[in-house]
Amino acid sequence: MPDLFTQLSDSSDGDSPEVLGTDAYLFRGYALSMAGALLTGIGEVSARSPFRQMKTPGGRSMSAAMTGCGQYSWVTDARGYRYTDLDPDTGRPWPAMPVAFRDLATAVAAAAGFSGFVPDVCLINRYQSGARMGLHQDRDEQDFRWPIVSVSLGVPAVFLWGGLKRGGSPARLTLEHGDVLVWGGEDRLRYHGIAPVKEGRCDVTGHVRYNLTFRRAR
Numbered sequence: 001m002p003d004l005f006t007q008l009s010d011s012s013d014g015d016s017p018e019v020l021g022t023d024a025y026l027f028r029g030y031a032l033s034m035a036g037a038l039l040t041g042i043g044e045v046s047a048r049s050p051f052r053q054m055k056t057p058g059g060r061s062m063s064a065a066m067t068g069c070g071q072y073s074w075v076t077d078a079r080g081y082r083y084t085d086l087d088p089d090t091g092r093p094w095p096a097m098p099v100a101f102r103d104l105a106t107a108v109a110a111a112a113g114f115s116g117f118v119p120d121v122c123l124i125n126r127y128q129s130g131a132r133m134g135l136h137q138d139r140d141e142q143d144f145r146w147p148i149v150s151v152s153l154g155v156p157a158v159f160l161w162g163g164l165k166r167g168g169s170p171a172r173l174t175l176e177h178g179d180v181l182v183w184g185g186e187d188r189l190r191y192h193g194i195a196p197v198k199e200g201r202c203d204v205t206g207h208v209r210y211n212l213t214f215r216r217a218r
């Protein structure tokens with residue numbers, strides 16, 4: 001893979017990512033130096049569009065609480081999964097995406113070989129202990145050529161990394177405060193999820209895990 005070499009040496013923190021697939025990388029600690037700014041951003045976004053536990057189309061409450069920012073964000077309710085330009089809870093547009101969020105997503109995507117990624121969505125997940133996310137694909141976006149960029153903050157969690165089809169037992173990776181995953185290309189539709197988050201403590205977030213997931217919805 002000659003390309004991989006070039007990409008790795010372009011990695012802006014100088015550390016090589018772990019390779020999770022043809023087009024999937026884990027950049028350990030990539031967001032550590034920006035964690036303060038990211039948490040401030042989460043506070044500002046959630047002051048305007050509060051975290052809420054959404055319902056699946058089948059009527060079950062998601063255990064992770066969610067909010068979002070950007071031009072659109074992702075919602076689920078009895079009508080299904082979709083992106084909206086208004087927050088259904090406030091009736092107002094989703095808060096603007098903080099510049100620090102967007103710049104981080106663009107830079108790490110480029111380090112993974114996806115130059116020109118400009119997210120129009122940042123979905124923010126908040127996990128208390130016991131919260132989880134079942135195996136799923138991210139497939140409500142228009143153009144699967146753009147990757148998913150996923151930033152973990154706070155208490156660690158086990159990320160489940162499956163294949164392109166349902167079934168089989170997924171790989172398990174512990175994601176810690178500051179870790180960033182990028183998946184796209186051949187890996188764009190991989191099943192993934194989060195195992196129930198264990199009781200833990202992080203100096204900056206307390207008992208909570210946050211995940212920022214950056215997408216290009218449209």
Ligand SMILES: O=C(O)CCC(=O)C(=O)O
Nearest residue numbers: 123125138150194211213
């Ligand atoms: O919390 C995570 O790390 C994964 C979140 C996720 O897969 C999603 O929001 O679609």
Ligand SMILES: [Fe+2]
Nearest residue numbers: 136137138192
């Ligand atoms: Fe996902």
